[in-house]
Amino acid sequence: DVKVTQSSRYLVKRTGEKVFLECVQDMDHENMFWYRQDPGLGLRLIYFSYDVKMKEKGDIPEGYSVSREKKERFSLILESASTNQTSMYLCASRQSTYGYTFGSGTRLTVV
Amino acid sequence: DQQVKQNSPSLSVQEGRISILNCDYTNSMFDYFLWYKKYPAEGPTFLISISSIKDKNEDGRFTVFLNKSAKHLSLHIVPSQPGDSAVYFCAAHDRGSTLGRLYFGRGTQLTVWP
Numbered sequence: 164d165v166k167v168t169q170s171s172r173y174l175v176k177r178t179g180e181k182v183f184l185e186c187v188q189d190m191d192h193e194n195m196f197w198y199r200q201d202p203g204l205g206l207r208l209i210y211f212s213y214d215v216k217m218k219e220k221g222d223i224p225e226g227y228s229v230s231r232e233k234k235e236r237f238s239l240i241l242e243s244a245s246t247n248q249t250s251m252y253l254c255a256s257r258q259s260t261y262g263y264t265f266g267s268g269t270r271l272t273v274v
Numbered sequence: 275d276q277q278v279k280q281n282s283p284s285l286s287v288q289e290g291r292i293s294i295l296n297c298d299y300t301n302s303m304f305d306y307f308l309w310y311k312k313y314p315a316e317g318p319t320f321l322i323s324i325s326s327i328k329d330k331n332e333d334g335r336f337t338v339f340l341n342k343s344a345k346h347l348s349l350h351i352v353p354s355q356p357g358d359s360a361v362y363f364c365a366a367h368d369r370g371s372t373l374g375r376l377y378f379g380r381g382t383q384l385t386v387w388p
Contacts, residue, residue, distance in 0.1 A: 172315075194374045203283065205380030206318075206363060213373050253317055257374045261306045261367045265317030 167256045169266035176273050182241040184269050186254030194257035195237040197221075197229065199250040200268075206253065212237055244273045277301045278366050280379035287386050293351040295382050297364030300345065305369035308376065309338060309349050312361045321362070322349070354386045 170185040188195065196211040198221075208221030210229040218229050226248060230238040241248055249272050255263035279298045287293045297307075305326045310318035324331040324338045324347070331338050337350045351358055364379040 167317075196375075198378075200312075203380065205280075206378040208375070211373065211375065219373065255317075258320075261374070261376070262308055262320050262323065263376060265310075265319070267317045268315065270315065 167254055167264050167266040169252075169254050169269050171269050172267065174269060174271045176241075176244050176271065178245060178273055180241075180244045180273075182244050182271065182273075184239040184241075184252055184254075184271070186237045186239070186266055187235050188237075188256035188264075189235065190256070190258075191234060192256045192258070193234070195231070196255040196257075196263065197227075197237070197239045198253045198255065199223070200253060201250050209239065241271075244271075246273050249273045275300075276379070277304075278364055278377045278379040280362075280364055280382050282382050283380070284383040284385070287354045287384065289356055289386055289388050290353045293349075293354045293358065293384055293386065295349040295351075295362050295364075295384065297347045297349075297379055298345060299347075299366050299377075301366070301368060301377070302345075303368050303370045304366040304377075306367040307338070307340060307347050308365045308367075309336075310363045310365060310378075312363065312381070318363060351384075354384075356386050356388060359384055359386050 197209045198206045212218045212231045228240045252269045254266040258264040308323040309321040312318040340347045361381045365376040
């Protein structure tokens with residue numbers, strides 16, 4: 164089975180800090196995704212990547228950037244963390260023609 | 275505008291009875307549909323899927339029904355168990371998308387009580 168690993172389960176950061184969320188998948192998948200989950204809003208796509216150094220904006224990219232220097236690693240960057248970025252962040256890798264495998268998530272709190 | 279809609283944010287069912295979770299979509303280019311289950315503090319896990327060429331897919335206690343003319347699908351869980359208590363997300367794949375993006379609904383919180 165594909166494994167998607169997010170480096171931190173819980174993070175607490177201060178407003179204005181630059182925050183890095185890391186995601187690694189152990190298969191040679193081209194497509195990787197970053198979502199955030201908020202109560203009542205479901206899963207919202209922030210960014211996705213379809214190859215090394217290639218990225219596409221999702222539905223809510225403002226305040227975020229991404230980096231994909233190697234195929235297995237996809238990083239989400241909060242340039243200057245704000246309290247409205249407190250959320251559960253989920254990374255996914257494209258497992259099959261259609262389905263994703265998700266990581267366990269990172270619960271980020273910005274204070 | 276949401277292309278995949280789950281209009282019931284929550285559902286409460288007694289153990290042993292049937293749970294029916296509903297999902298509506300607007301995009302006629304969707305060709306594959308999936309259900310994911312999510313427990314708190316964990317990532318979503320794949321549950322069951324259905325191709326648009328079928329109208330039913332069954333896996334143990336879980337059955338998904340697809341009504342293309344109504345652009346509606348439903349997930350049936352029979353019998354429901356307390357361990358089924360989770361958030362369920364409906365997702366759809368756009369065959370016009372070359373990048374494999376799925377579109378998700380907002381989720382339905384299922385609570386199964388003893």
